Amino acid sequence: MKKFTFLLLFIYIIFSPKSFGQNLWLNMKGANSDETKTVDSLNYQKRHIDFKSLTAEVNTTQQTLYKLGYIENEAYPIKKVNDSTFSVKIALKRKFNSIQIYYDNTTLAPSMLKSFSKRITNDYFEIPFHQIEAILGGINQDISEKGLPFSKLRLSEIEVKNNRTLHAQLVVDSNQKPRTIDDITIRGYEKFPRSFLKHYLKIKPGQVFYLSTIKRKTEQLANLNFAEQLKSPEVLFSKDSTILYVYTKKTNSNAFDGFLGFGTNEDSNKLEFDGYLNLNLTNNLNFGESFRLLYKSDENDQKTFESNITMPYIFNSPIGIELALRIFKKDSSFTTTNQTAKINYQINPKHRIALGITSSESSYLQSTTSLTLRDYNSNFFTISHQYNNLQASNLLFPVKSHFNIEIGTGKRKTESDSEKQTLLTLNASNIFNLNAKNSIYLRTTGSYLQSDNYFKNELFRFGGINSIRGFEENSLFASLFGIINTEYRYQLANTVYIHTIFDAAYFDNKITSVQQKLFGFGFGFGLLTKAGLFKLNYANGKNENSNFKxxxxKVHLSLTAYF
Incomplete structure (x- = not known):
């Protein structure tokens, strides 16, 4: 039985119709040895199943030679060498290396051609011949993005200029006027504040339709903390209108955070606690507004209350308003109240400038006379610039870069005199991403108050988790200070990271004539949970003349919850 099966299989293989098939071989050559080398370099298909396929390969090779500049190439009739081999001769003739394309500079601006040609005049531009297809496609794409999405390009009156160069006339077929945006439809987050379309993204009806520009602008939604882009914008063209569709999604932008800190009191050697609560509400009215409320109490018997409200694009204008109130009380020594009003202008999604006025009033609470604590009030006119760059894809570190600088000038008044003063504050940070898991965080903050004399209750107060770690909250007073915070961060996962702490600071207290350098060392980790971002920092601080103890x-715990 096995022999019979094997015999049938052998007969099928031998007498199968496919066994009678014959491959045809194609050999192409040029008019001389150099031309033959050029033809061989095209790596044409030599083996074919039939004569039709062989003929199609000759035509394809000719088309390839046309694109390379051999527009005069000529193929002679195919010759049969034997039953399975065919030969064809292709005379390449002249190769044209470039083409000069004449154009109408009222339709096509010479500046648009700079990225396509190195030789441009008001009448023509010259490009390599083999790049004609790609360059004309690029030019047409640029024209389409300038509000003419249905334009077409073609070359006419193609003539030989010399043995290496052709010239032709560029014809732009476009019987339409530039398209403008007639309407903008928001999908996904329909209540997205339209003032942000007009002033933040700078997209509005009536603008000439530039698709690439619109895509670039909508990518700036990543710099908003209350919305994100779902997908690239789309456009619906009709005979008489152009409708733009923007796809957005509302994100959780409200935050509630706080920290609990504890350490040993140097005088009593008892464990003491401190902490704060910080509430941020953003875009709850679908206006893009934000409200911040902070209350802090620390181990130095200091209490801080702050509230801040920002209202962007008032009355659909490019102007926004920011109002702030800050109250600080130092045990039973003094209280200081600061009120701030600013008018800001968003230059673009990352940059904002502001003009403002800050009014301060401080009261000395003791009945005894003090040389360093006095009642006063002051007014400063300020100008500031802010820059923000987000990395929305990183859940742990959404802010890539931040920069804020403010300069103010004004007067401080007491019952007996008036003093001119100048104020400067700086807050800048950046994350240097080494790779997907490793990064270095660098932050610098500083403030300077210039005055002929100083009161203790007007000095800057710093120290703690938000300034130099390893020191008590707001335990340091200075007329000038600068801080550098550094962290090496390693992400164990998308929701977990560990980091080092190295902080350095310099401060100058003109009242006590103390100038010191401070250092903080430690480590910490962060964990993103369903409840929010939990952080733990352990840091030890010292000045330049003391040893570590x-x-x-200081151990600082904090939890930031988003909702």
């Missing part, structure tokens, strides 16, 4: 270490 474990008893001076």
């Amino acid at each position: 474990l008893s001076d270490s």
